[in-house]
Amino acid sequence: MAALTPISRKPVSFYVPVVAVAGAIAGLFIGTAQGSGLLGAVAGAAVLAILAFAMTQFVDNEKPMRWALLALFVLGGGLLGGPAGLVLGLGFGWFFGWFIYWLYEGRYRAKLVPYLTPMQVLWHYAFRVICGAILVFLITPILVVMPLSFNAEDFFTFTPEMLRFDPAGYSLKHYRDFFTNDDWQNALRNSVMIAPVATLLSVSFGTLAAIGLSAEHVPFRRAIMAILISPMIVPLIISAAGMYFFYSRIGLQGTYFGVVLAHAALGIPFVIITVTATLVGFDRSLTRASANMGADPVTTFFKVQMPLILPGVISGGLFAFITSFDEVVVVLFVGSAGQKTLPWQMFTGLREQISPTILAVATILVVISIGLLTTVEMLRRRSERLRGMSPG
Amino acid sequence: MSELKGSGQQTSDAPTPEDAFHEAATLASREQTHAPGATPDGPVLAADGTPLKRSLNRALRMQKIRALGLIAPLLIFVLLTFIAPIADMLFRSVENQIVAETLPETVEVLADWDSDSGEPPSEAVYQAFYVDMFLAQEQKLHTRLGSRLNYEQTGMSSMFRKSGRRVGKFDTDTYTDQFTALDPSWEDPASWVAMMDNKANRAALPFTARSWDRWVAYLESEGDDPAKEDIEDFLFTTLYLDLVETGGSGTADARITSAGAATGDFETVSLTEQFADADKDWVDPEIWRVIKAFAPKYTSGYFLNAVDMQKTPDGIEARPENQQIYLMLFKRTMFMSLVITFSCILLGYPVAWILANLPSRTANLLMILVLLPFWTSLLVRTSAWKVMLQQQGVINDTLVWLGLVADDARLVMINNQFGTIVAMTHILLPFMILPLYSVMQTIPPTYLRAAKSLGATNWTAFWRVYFPQSVPGIGAGSVLVFILAIGYYITPEIVGGNTGTFISNRIAYHISSSLNWGLGAALGSILLAVVMLLYWVYDKIVGIDNVKLG
Numbered sequence: 001m002a003a004l005t006p007i008s009r010k011p012v013s014f015y016v017p018v019v020a021v022a023g024a025i026a027g028l029f030i031g032t033a034q035g036s037g038l039l040g041a042v043a044g045a046a047v048l049a050i051l052a053f054a055m056t057q058f059v060d061n062e063k064p065m066r067w068a069l070l071a072l073f074v075l076g077g078g079l080l081g082g083p084a085g086l087v088l089g090l091g092f093g094w095f096f097g098w099f100i101y102w103l104y105e106g107r108y109r110a111k112l113v114p115y116l117t118p119m120q121v122l123w124h125y126a127f128r129v130i131c132g133a134i135l136v137f138l139i140t141p142i143l144v145v146m147p148l149s150f151n152a153e154d155f156f157t158f159t160p161e162m163l164r165f166d167p168a169g170y171s172l173k174h175y176r177d178f179f180t181n182d183d184w185q186n187a188l189r190n191s192v193m194i195a196p197v198a199t200l201l202s203v204s205f206g207t208l209a210a211i212g213l214s215a216e217h218v219p220f221r222r223a224i225m226a227i228l229i230s231p232m233i234v235p236l237i238i239s240a241a242g243m244y245f246f247y248s249r250i251g252l253q254g255t256y257f258g259v260v261l262a263h264a265a266l267g268i269p270f271v272i273i274t275v276t277a278t279l280v281g282f283d284r285s286l287t288r289a290s291a292n293m294g295a296d297p298v299t300t301f302f303k304v305q306m307p308l309i310l311p312g313v314i315s316g317g318l319f320a321f322i323t324s325f326d327e328v329v330v331v332l333f334v335g336s337a338g339q340k341t342l343p344w345q346m347f348t349g350l351r352e353q354i355s356p357t358i359l360a361v362a363t364i365l366v367v368i369s370i371g372l373l374t375t376v377e378m379l380r381r382r383s384e385r386l387r388g389m390s391p392g
Numbered sequence: 393m394s395e396l397k398g399s400g401q402q403t404s405d406a407p408t409p410e411d412a413f414h415e416a417a418t419l420a421s422r423e424q425t426h427a428p429g430a431t432p433d434g435p436v437l438a439a440d441g442t443p444l445k446r447s448l449n450r451a452l453r454m455q456k457i458r459a460l461g462l463i464a465p466l467l468i469f470v471l472l473t474f475i476a477p478i479a480d481m482l483f484r485s486v487e488n489q490i491v492a493e494t495l496p497e498t499v500e501v502l503a504d505w506d507s508d509s510g511e512p513p514s515e516a517v518y519q520a521f522y523v524d525m526f527l528a529q530e531q532k533l534h535t536r537l538g539s540r541l542n543y544e545q546t547g548m549s550s551m552f553r554k555s556g557r558r559v560g561k562f563d564t565d566t567y568t569d570q571f572t573a574l575d576p577s578w579e580d581p582a583s584w585v586a587m588m589d590n591k592a593n594r595a596a597l598p599f600t601a602r603s604w605d606r607w608v609a610y611l612e613s614e615g616d617d618p619a620k621e622d623i624e625d626f627l628f629t630t631l632y633l634d635l636v637e638t639g640g641s642g643t644a645d646a647r648i649t650s651a652g653a654a655t656g657d658f659e660t661v662s663l664t665e666q667f668a669d670a671d672k673d674w675v676d677p678e679i680w681r682v683i684k685a686f687a688p689k690y691t692s693g694y695f696l697n698a699v700d701m702q703k704t705p706d707g708i709e710a711r712p713e714n715q716q717i718y719l720m721l722f723k724r725t726m727f728m729s730l731v732i733t734f735s736c737i738l739l740g741y742p743v744a745w746i747l748a749n750l751p752s753r754t755a756n757l758l759m760i761l762v763l764l765p766f767w768t769s770l771l772v773r774t775s776a777w778k779v780m781l782q783q784q785g786v787i788n789d790t791l792v793w794l795g796l797v798a799d800d801a802r803l804v805m806i807n808n809q810f811g812t813i814v815a816m817t818h819i820l821l822p823f824m825i826l827p828l829y830s831v832m833q834t835i836p837p838t839y840l841r842a843a844k845s846l847g848a849t850n851w852t853a854f855w856r857v858y859f860p861q862s863v864p865g866i867g868a869g870s871v872l873v874f875i876l877a878i879g880y881y882i883t884p885e886i887v888g889g890n891t892g893t894f895i896s897n898r899i900a901y902h903i904s905s906s907l908n909w910g911l912g913a914a915l916g917s918i919l920l921a922v923v924m925l926l927y928w929v930y931d932k933i934v935g936i937d938n939v940k941l942g
Contacts, residue, residue, distance in 0.1 A: 032795035120850065131746045134739045135761045138821060141776035142768055144786055148779060156779045157789050205466040212462025217455055224463060226931070231474050233927045235879020237896035238916045241903050242477030245484055245913070265473040268466065326769045329881050333903065346771045350778060350886050359779070362772040369767040373760070376767075 005114040007106040012057070015103040016049050022099060023048025026092060052100045066097035083165040142366055149174055149359035156356060174360035184357065187345035194256070194331075194341060195324040198263035203317045205264075206271030211305070213272070214279040225272075232269035236329040239266070244333040254336035262334045263327060267320030274319060278312025278383055311383035315376045322372060478920070485913035488691035491683065494537045495524040497602070499687040507684050512675045518663040519633060522559065523603050526626040529556035531610055543908055544693065544702070545682045551671050558670040563661050567628040570658050575647055582619040584627070587645060596643040597634040603627060632658060694914035718898070718915065725895045728813060729877035733824075735817040736873050737866060740824035744865070747825070748832035766822035774883050777815035781806040781887065807889025815887050820876055824869040827934075831865025864933065871930040875923055895919055 024045035031040010055065045070093035077089020102108055112121060152171040153159050161169025178184045209228065213221065231239065243262050244253060252258030282305070290300040306313075328343035335344070342361065349358045435443040492499050497520035505513040528534040538552025571578040584604070587593050594601040604627065608618045635652045643649065667674040685703060686693060693703045700716040701708055710716070743762070747755045765773060780786045783802045791797040805811055835858065843853035881896040888897070895915060902912030 029794060033793055035795070037795070123850070127742065128746070131742050134743050135758065137739070137818065138765050139761050141773060141780055141818060142765060144780060145772065145776045148786075155784070156782065157784055157786055201469075205469050209463045209466035212459040215455060215459035215462075217452060218459045218463070219456055224467060226927075227475065228466065228470055230927075231470070233875060233923065233930075234478065235875075235881075235896060235919060235923060237879055237881045237899050238478070238481065238920050238923075239474065241899060241912060241916050242479075242481035243473075244477075244903060245909065246477035246480040249480065261473045265470060268470060322767065322769075326771070328771060329900075333900075343769065343771050346775065347882065347886075350771070350775055358775050362769070362775055365769045365772050366764075369769065370764065373763055373767045377763075 005109045005112060007110050010104060010106050012053065015056075015100070016052050018103055019052040019096070019100055020045040020049040022096070048096060051096070052104075055100060056104045062101050066101070069093055069097045069100075084163045087165075145359055145362045146366065149356070149363040151356060151359075154356050156359075174357045177355075177357045178360050178364075181357070183340075184342075184345060184361070187340050187342045190339055191325055191342040194259055194263060194339065195321050198260050198267060198324040199317050199321040201260065201264035202267035202271050202320045203313060206268050206316065206320075207275050207309075207313050210272050210275035210279060211301075214276050214282075228272050229269045231266050236266075236327075240330045240333040243330060247334055253334060254338070256339060259331055259335045259339045262330050263324035264320075266327060266330065267323045270319035270323060271313075271316035274316035275309060275312045278309045281383075282308060311379040315379045318372050318376055322369070481913045482917050482920075484909055485694050485917045486690045486692065488686060488693065488910070489689050490537055490540050491687050492689050494528050494533050495521065495683070495687075497521075497599075498524050498683070502680065502684050502687065505680065505684065507677070507681045510677055512664070512677050513680050515662065515664050517680070518667055518674075519629070521667070522562070522564070522663045523599075523626050523630060525555060525559045526624065527603075527606050527610060529559055539907075541682060541686065543697070543911070544686060545679070547673070548679065548682070551673055551679070555667065555670040555674070562625065562663070562666045564625040564629045564663075564666075566659055566661050567632045568623075568625050571628050571631065571651060574651055574654055577647065578628075578651075579623060581621055581623055583647075584623055585619045587648070590643070590645065592643045593645055593648060596638050596641060596648065597631065599637075600627060600630040600634050603630045629661075629663075632660075694910040695918070697911050698914040698918055718895070721893075721895045721898055722918070725878055728809060728816075728892075728894070729874050731813055732816050732820060732877045733870050733874045735813065736821050736824035737870060739817065740821055740828055740869065741862075741866075744825050744828035744832050747829050748835075749837065762822050762825050765818070766826075770819065770882060773819050774815060774886050777811070777818065777883075777887055778806065781811050781814065806887050807892065809888075809892045811887040811889070812884050812892035812894075815883050816877060816880060819883060820873045823872050823876060827868040827872065828862065828865040831868070832862055835861045868930070868934040871926055871933060875926050875930065878926075879919060879923060 024041040027040040027042070027044015027047075028037050029040070030044070031037045034040065051069065055069065059065055070090070073089040073093030073096070074086055075089070077085035077087075077092070079085075081088065108125065109116075109121065112124060116124070147162070148156065148158065150170045150172065151159065151162065152169050152173065159169055163169075212218065213225065213228075218224070239262075243258075247253040247258045247262070252261065286304055286308075287300050290304045291297075295303065325341075326343055328341070328347050331339060331341050331344055332347070335341070342365075346358050346361060349355050435445060438444045438447040440447070498517060501517045501520045502513060505517060525534060528537065534552045534556040535549070538549040538556075541552070542549035577583050588601060588604050588608075607624070607627065611618045611621055631651075632655060635648070635655045639652045639655075641649075641652075664675065673679055691703070696703050696708060697711075698718050700711050700719045702711050747758055747762070750758065778785075782788070783804065783806075785806075787805065788797065788802045792799050792802065797803060805814070839857050839861070840853050843857040844850070848856065878894075879896055880894060881900060884892055884894045885897055885900075888894070896919070899912045899915045899919070902908045902915070
C-alpha cells in the first residue's frame, strides 16, 4: 500500500514524552539489572528525551543523526557491559533512532486510512505489538535451543562465558557426542530404517485409495473416510495401547516389522488428506483422453495422472515421514530395545539422564524440519500454480 | 480442499456415466409424450442393443467396483493394523477370562454357594479348588490369577503364591498310598492312559476324567508323555471322590469296581483344613465372595474401577475416599485441555487475524513463524520448554538477572500444571491458527468497513460483523486442539510432574508398569469414547474431508 495519508512533522509536546516513556521502560530493565530500577527509569527517560529533542530540533539531517545515536549506544553499552552490552546497545541504538524519526516525521500514519482517530492508531500498533509478542512466543523456544547446543558446559542454560561471547564458552562437544555415542548412532540408524519403509507403505496404499476415494461414485464414502482418517484423531496413547495388546497377540510386538506397520498406519491419514486435496483440481477428462488414445489404466496412471498429482503425493509422503520420524509413544510400546528410535532416545534422555546432547539433536532436527517445510511449501506453490489457483 | 462429495448431477467437470443416465431419463420421459423416431413405449437402446438404462447401470456399477477396488487394500491395511488393535483394547477392558480359565471346576461348584450366608463354602468347593490350584501351579498360572484378584482384594496375590507352593505337599498322598496298597498297578501311568480311553470308565469317573484331560493337555504342551509321568496325588484324590460318589458303577474295569468297594474304609483328608493350614484366609467367606463375583468371563469391574467405583459382592459402590483418583484425573484432563484450548483461542485469534489481513507477501513471511514450530519435532519443542522453564533455566535466569526475582526464590514453572499448560499451548497453537486463518481469509474486509461507515464503533463492528463469521474457524480449531490435548502423553510426562499429568499418563503407567492391562484398557476406552464424540462433532462442523494441513 502506498501512503494513504499525507504526513507532517509532529509537535515536540507529542514525540518527546512518548520517546521518554519508551526510554523509561528500557531504562527500567537496565536499571533493575544493575540494582536500582527507579534510577534506571528516570535516567533512561531523561537521556532519551534530551536526545530526541536535540536530534530533531538542532540538526535537520536524519541519516547521520541515526548513525551517531547508534554509535553512542554501542559505545555506551560496550563500556558498561562488555560484549553483551555491545549487542544490547546495537539493538537499542537502532530502535531508538528509528523510533524517534518515525514519531517525529509522523510516518506512523502514512500507511493508515486518514479517518482513524488517534486512539485507533494507537490500537492498531498496540495490536501489532501483541501479535509480535505471540509470534515471539511461538518461535523463541526453538531459537533458544540452537545457541544452547553449542554450550561448552553440560548446562541447560546460558553460562556467563556464553553471554560474554567468549569463544571458550562455546564448543561442538555435544555434536561430537551425538556422532560418536553408540546409543545415539543406533537410535539414528533405527529411525532411518523405520521411517522410509513406513512412508513407502503409507504412500503407496494411500495414493491408490485417495484416487479411488475421489472417483464420483463411491459407496460408503463418508464411513470409509472416517476410518482412514481415524489414526490421526485417536489419541496416540490409545493407539499405542491397542497396538501393544494386539501386536503381542500376533507376535509382532517388539519387532521391526511391527513398528513399521504401526507407523505406516499413523501416516496414512496425512497421505489421504494431501492427495485427495490435490486430486480435487485434477481434470478427469485427461484420463479419459488417455484411455481414448489407447493407453491402458496402468500407463494412464503413471504417464498422465501421477506426474500431475506428484506434488501432493510427495508432500503427503513428507508428512507421513515426519510422523514416523517424530513418533515416540507408539514405538515406546510396540517396539523393544532393538527398535529404539531417535525420539525415544531423546525421551529417555529428557526423563532419566538429562544430557545436553539432546539440544544438539534438537538443533539438527530443527534444521531438518526447516528443509522439509521449505520443500512442502515449494511443492504446494507448484501444485497451485499448475492448477492455476495462485498467481505467484 | 473444496467439496469432494459424490454429488449426483455433476456436470461442471466432465460428463460421467451418471450424467448420461440422468440425460437418458429425461429423454425417455420426453419421448414418452412425443417421440418422433422411436417406438412410443419401447426403451431407449444402446449401440449394442441392450436397453440404455441397463447398460448405463452396468457402467456405473463397474465404476463403483473399480473405486472400491482401489480403496480396498488400504482399508484392509488400516483395519488390520489400526482398527483391530483398538477393538482388542475395547475387548480387554471387559474381558475377565482368567478366573474362569484358571479355576474352571471351582467356578462351577462355587455357583451353588450362597455368598450371603456368611459361611465358608462347602468341602466340594475346596476339592475343586485343589484340582484347579494344582494344575495352575504346575503351569505357573496361579500367580497371574493372584495378581489379577489382588486388584479387587489386596492380599490375594500373596495367598495364591503361598498356597501354590504348598498345594503339592498336601496330605492327599494318603489317597495315593491307600490306592497303591490296594493294587500296585494304580501307580503305573500307562494303565491310566488305557483306563481313561474307555468311555464307560470315563462316565463312571467324571471328575477324574475331566482332571485327567487337563493334566494330559498340560503334559503334552510341555512335550511330556502322559504314559511315562508319575500319577500325581490330585488324580488319586479325584478318583477317590468319584468312587465315593458313583461307586464305580457302569464300568467293566475290575480294578475300578474293586477299588470302589474298598473306598468305604479309606482314611479321608479334609481339603478345607489343608487350605486353612496353608493360609487361614481361605476359610474367610470374603475371599470366596470376591472369586465368585469375578468368575464371569466378562466384567464391568475395570470400567467401574476407572470411574472410582468398585464391584463388591454386595453390589456396586464407590471406592474409599483415599483410593479415588481416576475421576479427579479425568476432571483435571478435561479442565486443563479446556484451559489450553482457551489459551490457544486467545493467542491464535489475533495472529490469525493479522495473517489474514496483511498483504500476502508479509503474511507468507510471518506464516513461516507459525509453520516452523508445526513442523518441528514434538520432542524438540518439549525439550525446549524444559530448558526454558526449569529453575536453573533461561527464563528464571533472565528474571534473576533483571532483578525481578531473587536468586533464592526462583519461580517453579515446571513439573506442575503451569508448565504443562504453557508447553502444550505452544505446541498446539499452530493447530488453532491454521483453521482460523483459512476461515478468516474468506471474510471480505469490506464488511468491516461497511459496518463502520454505517456508524458502528470498532468494537461493535468486530463483535457483530466480523466475529460471527469467524466462529466456524474457532469451532474447528477448538475441537481439533481439544481432541489433541485430551490425549497428550509425552509433554505432560516430561514437564507435568505430579500435578500436571493427564489420564493418558495413567494409562501408560497401567500398561507398562503396574501391568493392570484391563484397567488401562478401560481408561483408554472412556477416553476414546470422549474423543469419538468430539470427532463426530468435528465432522459435523468441518467435515473430515475438509481437514487441511499447512
